Amino acid sequence: MSVTTEDKVKRTWGYVAEFDTAASVYEAAKAMKEGGYRRWDVHSPFPIHGMDGAMGLGPSFLSRIVFCGGLAGSLTALLLQFGTQVGLYPTIVQGKPDNLFTIPAFFPVTFELTILFSAFTILFSLLVIIRLPRLHHPLFESKLFTGFSDDKFILSVEARDPKFAREGTREFLQSIGAKQVELVEEEL
């Protein structure tokens, strides 16, 4: 027996609202912040300059994590080189000593591993912070939503937002300039 779409139990996920220009969605974002909404986002084909400020978001904290990653890379490289060249397998070659003073010869590898570890930290911590990868999201059910990757600017509001109201939010979105508003539901 097949289950039709109508038979499935659905829950309101929220609204998506479509805007035509970066300028209009920027103004709308400021209005959303004024309106006291908390669980909402602006989906755009490219990062909009100044949107963080309009949404009231601070600077990203990714750089602090990456600093730790880079530091781990430097320490790994120094441990690896001192451990093997001074401790495990000391050789006196190229007129260089086999003690602590060998350090200038260890700079290139230390530098490279610092960069390597930082790059991996960027990739993986970025994915953790932005909660990707994920195979599906209720927003992908929306007809309007996919316009975000082409030429539209989409503002999404989640039903979990304390200010969310089925009628009130729709009217609010229209009042701040949305061209179209669509209700998004997710299957349970």
Next chain:
Amino acid sequence: MSTPTTVEQDLRGVAREPLVLSGRDYKWITNRICGVVENKQPFVWWLVAVPGALLSLVLLFTLVYLVSTGVGVWGLNQPIAWGWDITNFVFWIGIGHAGTLISAILFLTRQKWRTSVNRAAEAMTLFAVVCAGIYPGFHVGRFWMVWFLAPVPNSNAIWQNFKSPLLWDVFAVSTYFTVSVIFWFIGLIPDLATLRDRCKPGLKKALYGIFSLGWRGGNRQWRHYEMGYLLLAALSTPLVLSVHSVVSFDFATSVVPGWHTTIFPPYFVAGAIFGGFAMVLTLMIPCRAIYGLHDMLTPKHIDNMTKIIVLTGTIVGYAYLMELFIAFYGGNPFEVDAFHMRAVSGPYVWSYWAMMFCNVIAPQAFWIPWCRKNLVVVMCVCMCVNTGMWYERFVIIATTLARDFLPGQWGYYEPTWVEIAMFVGSHGLFLFLFALFIRFLPMIAISEVKGVLPQSDPHHHPAH
């Protein structure tokens, strides 16, 4: 008193040329770039991809032949133990520098024109580094022992010599490749999402969906993404400068006359950028014509890149002359002789002057605006540079080894058919990978090009 001018008239002279011509909008950009992937490839694509694939097979065959027979199939011997193999390694690595330079250094310096070329240049970087990696890998002789390069405990209880530039090179090149892949992939995520959203449900959509990681383009994602991209650019900038410096240490830290010079790191880096940009133009000018990308790859882009070529080419020319001057001024008789034989009396004098012409004289054409605008001239000069940069490495590597300290050690080197076939085959592999890239991935960064349109500024209000 002269007629007063309005502010707008005053500013007309300093207005910047638009980065995307013909007033194209977001939709057009999406359609045009995704269209390259979605539509049937033109016949020219097959003319590149099929020979590329066949030549890759030639490369594979020569590698199998090399491994099964031994490195003796190359023309290398004492005194010339580094010939075409290391020449090709340095040649490809050098080409691989433009991609990350465009992505990282031009990003940090806010050169917005980079957006139209960075994706293809990064792809080119990766494929060039793949081609480069083959040579030292097989040069070790017993390819199955190549893991000895990695610092892992082994039953001999032997560890690598971390004081050796050759080991630094292993770390530098592998780090460069890995970081370039990460940089490229992070840049691709939003564009893969665009391709995903345009596909009909099916395998293609699933694959683009998986590789775009479920990207939703929310500003709460973008703000971390942008920071990540900025950090990668900031890290890649010193990285790209370090890689060719470390490659140059392979030579500069030795005592061989002609190699033992302190000018090598900056000279190699300038040369790498020089050769890399020439290769970017060699690839992008045909792509622009074949896929109709003239509005995104404008004459301004070509103009900027040719200016970088003339700048770096002149730096390289300066380095050539400075090498000669220091050999003379330093008064070391071996050094003087090394350069005398390189440029005047040695067996490879022809390659020195081929290098001089291609790298120093030919790019000077770009001082003339007409030459920078004429694509035939641009292509010819770029081909000269591509050739010249190969000769530069050949001159540095093989001809130096051919004339060592003692005349009893002197020799002459010629490549065998295996080396020639490998060289041609690696070009095939490079072109084949690039053709696949064009076929399956957006060759211009869609989201970045959209971001530099005037209407992308949230404070932009079109004139009514």
